[in-house]
Amino acid sequence: MASSSNVSLPSPSIFGGEENDFWSARMKTYLRAYDLWDTVVNGYTPPVEGNEVEDLTVQQIKKQKEDSTKNFKALSFLHSAVEPSLFPRIVGASIAKEAWETFQEKFQGSERVRAIRLLNLRRDFHNLKMKDSEAVKEYVSKLMKVVN
Known part of the structure; x- marks a missing residue:
């Protein structure tokens, strides 16, 4: 018997620049299904280089790694959910929140x-x-x- 965690979700809707409200609602649900929406809403702060990194506990390092992974998963989903003609608008974003806000500002x-x-x-x-x-x-x- 397969567990519910093994169920794969359909691919995200592809955004072509129209019906932003519908696409946004679908993407929010899609990102929530993968527990990534909080990353998009709250953003992600990359770790600081230098002495501060050495003072981190193992748990803090794991948390930073998890946050980084979630950010790049969400960013990857956003990259794959736009038509190639719109991709240049977010290609420079290294944080999922930045990519999301770019679309919201432009299309909403x-x-x-x-x-x-x-x-x-x-x-x-x-x-x-x-x-x-x-x-x-x-x-x-x-x-x-x-x-x-």
């Missing part, structure tokens, strides 16, 4: 940009009216476009 926008988009969507929704010459199917299609 800052808080101000999102607020403006939301206002525009609200306006579009309130101005949406069915024309006399318009079929119900066409109107529903326009409505779903705004909703999505």
